Amino acid sequence: MSTVNYELVGDIGVIRLNNPPVNALSHGLREGIWGAIKNAQGDASKALILLCEGRTFIAGADITEFGKPPQAPALSEVISEIENSRKPVVAAIHGTALGGGFEVALACHYRCALSSAKVGLPEVKLGLLPGAGGTQRAPRLAGVAAALELITKGTPIPAAKAESMKLIDRVISDDLLKGALAFANELIERNAPTCRVRDITIDPASIPEGLFSDFRQKLEKRTHGQLAPQHIVTCVEAAVQLPFEEGLAKELDLFIECLLSSQSAALRHIFFAERSAKKIYGLPKDTPTREINSVAIIGAGTMGGGIAMNFANAGIPVKLVEINQNALDRGLAIIDKNYNISLKKGKLTEDQKTHCLSLIEGTTHYADLTKVDLVIEAVFENMALKQEIFAKLDKTCKPGAILATNTSYQDIDQIAAATSRPEDVIGLHFFSPANVMKLLEVVRGSKSADDVIATAMMLAKTIKKTPVLAGNGYGFIGNRMLVPYAREAQLCLIEGATPEQIDTVMQSWGMAMGPMAMGDLAGLDIGYKVRQNLADSEKGDPKTYCIADALVSMGRLGQKSGAGYYHYDPETRARSNDPQVLTVIETHAEEQGVERREISDTEILNRLTFALINEGAKILEDGIAQRPSDIDVVYVYGYGFPPHRGGPMHYADSIGLAKVYDAICAFRDQHGEHYWTPAPLLTQLAQEGKTFANWAHNQR
Ligand code: T1G
Numbered sequence: 142m143s144t145v146n147y148e149l150v151g152d153i154g155v156i157r158l159n160n161p162p163v164n165a166l167s168h169g170l171r172e173g174i175w176g177a178i179k180n181a182q183g184d185a186s187k188a189l190i191l192l193c194e195g196r197t198f199i200a201g202a203d204i205t206e207f208g209k210p211p212q213a214p215a216l217s218e219v220i221s222e223i224e225n226s227r228k229p230v231v232a233a234i235h236g237t238a239l240g241g242g243f244e245v246a247l248a249c250h251y252r253c254a255l256s257s258a259k260v261g262l263p264e265v266k267l268g269l270l271p272g273a274g275g276t277q278r279a280p281r282l283a284g285v286a287a288a289l290e291l292i293t294k295g296t297p298i299p300a301a302k303a304e305s306m307k308l309i310d311r312v313i314s315d316d317l318l319k320g321a322l323a324f325a326n327e328l329i330e331r332n333a334p335t336c337r338v339r340d341i342t343i344d345p346a347s348i349p350e351g352l353f354s355d356f357r358q359k360l361e362k363r364t365h366g367q368l369a370p371q372h373i374v375t376c377v378e379a380a381v382q383l384p385f386e387e388g389l390a391k392e393l394d395l396f397i398e399c400l401l402s403s404q405s406a407a408l409r410h411i412f413f414a415e416r417s418a419k420k421i422y423g424l425p426k427d428t429p430t431r432e433i434n435s436v437a438i439i440g441a442g443t444m445g446g447g448i449a450m451n452f453a454n455a456g457i458p459v460k461l462v463e464i465n466q467n468a469l470d471r472g473l474a475i476i477d478k479n480y481n482i483s484l485k486k487g488k489l490t491e492d493q494k495t496h497c498l499s500l501i502e503g504t505t506h507y508a509d510l511t512k513v514d515l516v517i518e519a520v521f522e523n524m525a526l527k528q529e530i531f532a533k534l535d536k537t538c539k540p541g542a543i544l545a546t547n548t549s550y551q552d553i554d555q556i557a558a559a560t561s562r563p564e565d566v567i568g569l570h571f572f573s574p575a576n577v578m579k580l581l582e583v584v585r586g587s588k589s590a591d592d593v594i595a596t597a598m599m600l601a602k603t604i605k606k607t608p609v610l611a612g613n614g615y616g617f618i619g620n621r622m623l624v625p626y627a628r629e630a631q632l633c634l635i636e637g638a639t640p641e642q643i644d645t646v647m648q649s650w651g652m653a654m655g656p657m658a659m660g661d662l663a664g665l666d667i668g669y670k671v672r673q674n675l676a677d678s679e680k681g682d683p684k685t686y687c688i689a690d691a692l693v694s695m696g697r698l699g700q701k702s703g704a705g706y707y708h709y710d711p712e713t714r715a716r717s718n719d720p721q722v723l724t725v726i727e728t729h730a731e732e733q734g735v736e737r738r739e740i741s742d743t744e745i746l747n748r749l750t751f752a753l754i755n756e757g758a759k760i761l762e763d764g765i766a767q768r769p770s771d772i773d774v775v776y777v778y779g780y781g782f783p784p785h786r787g788g789p790m791h792y793a794d795s796i797g798l799a800k801v802y803d804a805i806c807a808f809r810d811q812h813g814e815h816y817w818t819p820a821p822l823l824t825q826l827a828q829e830g831k832t833f834a835n836w837a838h839n840q841r
Pocket of ligand 1 (some may be wrong): 201202204216239240242244263267270271274416417824
């Protein structure tokens with residue numbers, strides 16, 4: 142329920158907005174602002190302040206209202222009321238003034254903000270563009286080049302930077318109301334005008350030749366295939382070339398086009414999917430959590446080091462455990478190197494780096510772990526070793542300590558069985574590089590206690606990860622779906638495609654990286670080593686790995702050896718096609734009795750994406766994922782699935798489950814039912830004309 146209160150403080154009319162949790166511009170709030178500004182025109186106030194209760198200034202339009210019938214006053218009407226006020230209106234910003242919230246602030250005549258505040262126009266992350274004048278006002282204050290970066294990136298900026306860009310007039314160090322009142326009184330004393338941003342004009346001659354076209358080209362490389370970014374450039378161009386009202390009209394047209402696009406629907410789906418993933422069916426909201434004030438990581442390899450950084454970055458002391466000092470020193474050196482990379486990128490200061498490193502203490506003694514609240518095992522994927530470690534932890538760690546494994550696919554219950562406290566055991570599956578990737582699969586064992594699960598989900602927010610709860614089954618959610626995806630890539634390869642064709646199809650469709658290039662990045666020897674420990678009967682269909690193993694046998698391990706499916710320039714690591722690989726492919730196709738054929742891009746795309754969807758349906762049937770949107774979060778945040786396609790399950794809904802089902806039946810007829818039997822849930826929903834989203838709704 143939103144409220145808008147008005148109070149006269151001396152000569153200043155203070156308008157306080159309150160619409161928990163983030164003061165989104167719901168219909169009620171828009172009505173309240175509009176009325177308060179209108180009513181204040183006739184009272185004794187000489188200036189007005191607009192500020193918010195709660196944790197933040199207005200954080201944007203109310204996304205939950207999108208797609209519903211519009212209710213007056215529209216945001217544009219509220220903005221006009223503010224801008225045409227006869228008295229100066231001052232926006233007083235704290236928290237994050239985002240999207241429509243910052244557009245309201247830009248419509249005010251002046252803006253002040255707490256030094257801790259951030260402002261931004263993140264609409265592009267929802268497949269939108271600022272639809273309430275942001276593309277017209279921001280360039281008038283900050284300049285065209287800065288506005289293009291701000292709006293196409295969508296990343297909020299701190300108040301001080303906004304002030305340097307003239308987006309904020311005054312930064313306030315402590316008490317926002319007090320500072321805003323003092324600023325407003327200054328304006329009154331100097332009889333400051335109600336200066337409207339819309340009245341600023343941009344001289345077209347001031348724009349460097351080719352600025353817009355060069356920016357468009359650079360942008361396309363970063364956002365290929367996305368609608369909103371290019372439309373933002375068009376809007377900013379209009380801010381230079383057209384009168385304000387015409388620029389506003391242009392912005393509205395393109396905003397509506399974005400709003401109605403499938404890309405925006407997908408991105409808004411992911412926005413809410415990420416938030417609903419934190420909610421666990423059957424776990425009461427008030428489930429207690431355990432305090433985590435100290436952590437230990439077993440294993441200082443790439444993963445262990447990255448995981449340790451997450452906790453140090455959150456200010457939590459970490460003990461990093463290795464079997465000997467050499468291994469420990471290597472691990473600590475990797476961490477130092479990673480911090481230096483972040484330092485070079487300006488992601489942290491020297492002091493912050495020093496502080497984080499001071500929180501990471503190496504040890505080779507388990508005896509140092511007796512008081513830690515959480516241990517995360519991050520050694521290589523050997524079950525016997527993991528069980529040995531958990532048995533030791535069981536004897537060493539205090540009662541109530543949470544014992545977690547970072548395994549990427551192994552049985553949590555089998556690991557928990559090595560302890561006397563399976564209720565304290567859980568999976569925390571990080572993704573490499575662990576200090577960068579947002580996704581965290583929280584894997585519940587059959588005996589994991591509720592408060593352990595709740596603690597893991599809470600901890601994800603502390604270390605800035607996006608958690609998704611997964612059940613304990615091979616590969617959990619993401620890696621289980623990766624198996625058929627990789628399988629189909631390998632089969633397309635041996636049946637007639639090339640690495641470049643497969644990767645080009647998937648990358649131009651929107652995947653961050655194609656499967657062959659991904660294999661080269663991760664290392665072809667990973668799968669090879671796993672298969673070396675398996676009997677032939679356990680390795681599966683040789684057509685799905687013979688090429689990769691042949692390349693490894695030739696010393697072509699991927700990027701790390703300078704060659705894999707591609708050749709890599711030793712200096713730049715730029716990849717190029719290698720005719721030698723085609724020879725390997727053709728040789729093994731012949732050995733496997735496969736007659737290579739022309740494979741269309743569409744077949745490649747559908748075999749790889751529908752394999753994901755079919756496995757996702759099975760994961761839902763098995764109860765490994767709580768909801769289809771959780772699977773979407775996993776694949777977008779952990780596997781480079783294009784967010785503007787919403788994740789595998791949303792994508793399936795968007796093209797229609799009947800189409801997916803029919804295609805899978807055709808693949809079954811062509812390639813056999815071993816790989817292509819439609820999942821029962823997919824079959825049922827397709828036949829009922831339903832979507833995965835419908836199914837999720839009924840599961841609540
Ligand atoms: N509308 C409706 N609900 C919202 C919302 C919004 N704009 N933002 C957040 N929520 C809900 C969210 O779903 C969650 O609900 C709760 O608030 C807490 O959010 C015209 C068209 C502000 C940085 O893109 O970035 O303006 O799960 O868990 O981590 O040009 O929320 O509790 O039921 O994220 O502290 C532009 C989106 C909109 C900002 C706070 N604005 N929000 O992060 O909390 S489009 C945005 C955020 C627009 C104009 C255009 C973050 C946050 P529940 P949370 P948080």
